[in-house]
Amino acid sequence: MDTLSKKQIEEELEQLDGWSFEDDTITKDFSFPDFKEAISFMVRVGFEAEALVHHPDWSNVYNSVSITLSTHDAGGKVTEKDIKLAKAIEEVYQ
């Protein structure tokens, strides 16, 4: 899987609200009213990730979920798979 250039990533992120390019990854922090909402979001994203066979690096603290995406098989760089997963995550979030 080809890695995307900084320019390609920045162009893609123009359509991905709140996502930023940091340390060779794309990342976003999500906030919810409570833990139940946060964990529900994670379960739904988990199913999307399984369907795409591409998985987030993430952490949860009470009502917040921090997600970092990169392609491990591409040396931890950003590929089209990460953009696809970010778009699927936004669909779940909206």
Ligand SMILES: C[C@H](O)[C@H](O)[C@H]1CNC2=NC(N)=NC(=O)C2=N1
């Ligand atoms: C065999 C399986 O397809 C791979 O291990 C997949 C699974 N999920 C993955 N997720 C992420 N983020 N990067 C990968 O390179 C990756 N590879």
